[in-house]
Amino acid sequence: MPKIGIIYNNIKPIATRVAHELKEQLASLGCEVCMATSFSGILGYARPENPLCHTPVDGLVPPGFDETMAFGIVLGGDGTVLAAFRQVAPCKLPLLAVNTGHMGFLTESYVNQLPKVLEQLLEGNYRVEKRSMLTVRVCRNDEAVWEALCLNEMVVHREPLTSMCHFEIKIGQHAAVDIAADGVIVSTPTGSTAYSLSAGGPVVTPDVPVLQLIPICPHSLASRALVFSDSEPVKIFPATPNPMIMVVDGNGGCYILPEDRIEVERSPYSARFIRLQRPEFFRILREKLGWGLPHIAKPTSVELP
Structure with a gap:
């Protein structure tokens, strides 16, 4: 069975709980599982007394994460997804982003869809979309x-x-x-x-x-x-x-x-997003930002003579 990575936002209780449940489920199927929080992908804010708060690009890769992994699963919101790709981009690891946040513009799935999604992932029934960094x-x-x-x-x-x-x-x-x-x-x-x-x-x-x-x-x-x-x-x-x-x-x-x-x-590194269906950017724009929705005039409440 494949080696799989899980990255989660440990600040959010639901992401932490689902991450550990997912690890147990994958281990029961014979998968080798490595877990990491998204914390190491956070760059940190500099301060006047410490103007350069910095870790080299390759130094953000979590222990156990490497190119032998089949894929990774990210549990969190858009900020977690951004941090996760900073962590794993040097490994060329594709990630499935599962939304436990709010907007979830960069996420592909939701927590309640995980049982079906996991089956699809293990069957290799997905695409990888590369995005520039x-x-x-x-x-x-x-x-x-x-x-x-x-x-x-x-x-x-x-x-x-x-x-x-x-x-x-x-x-x-x-x-x-x-x-x-x-x-x-x-x-x-x-x-x-x-x-x-x-x-x-x-x-x-x-x-x-x-x-x-x-x-x-x-x-x-x-x-x-x-x-x-x-x-x-x-x-x-x-x-x-x-x-x-x-x-x-x-x-x-x-x-x-x-x-x-x-x-x-x-x-030279790309963000590799796992897509469970054909990527449709305009659909995401419409669902998340309301782009392209038809304009419908609102009826007036004033009766005209």
Whole structure:
């Protein structure tokens, strides 16, 4: 029988309970099971006294998780899914995301569907959908001092009590551009329905090989979202005397000093999502975000003469 991994959000009692029940069930079928919490996939937030809270990309892989695993199961919400892929992407491990949270935009199934889903998984009756990830590095004095994998987006923004920031941004071999804004976002297609969407960026289907650059509250009508090839790396130079904050996947990050350089590029690792049915992105947009629903006029309560 196969070797299977389980990653769960140990903050949520239902995820913890289901994870242990699932382990017992799989072990009774003769499977080798490795368990881990999503905690090690949490990047951690830097503080002024500790500006670089960092673990190398390969150092997040949980013990026992490797390329000999058939698949993994994630129990939690979208934050748990993001953390889990940071943990296992170097192992090329496909994950089935089971929703025990709220929105569950990245999840494929629900807890009450697990008995049927488990049978389908063990029969190998599923597809694997690859989604691009980003490698984010902070360079200081030409040395990489911080790095992380990113599935949704990288955000660099001003500190709460400082003024608007200025950025010099270079994409591939193109001429550098200057942007004045509260911050900037570099997003994958997966992240186009997250912070990027709230900041005015377009929705991009997951199979399109592009990245997005989105200014946050820009100081110019000419500064708008830009879509470009994901084969082109991005370099961001802070052009402001005050420290800024970088956040990856809304999960953690570090302080950016005026002399730092941020490098973002498509990662050699991919997020491998297990799909139990043919992926249908527009269906997910409709169910989770209400996109494309028909407009129905509401009848007036006032009787017209």
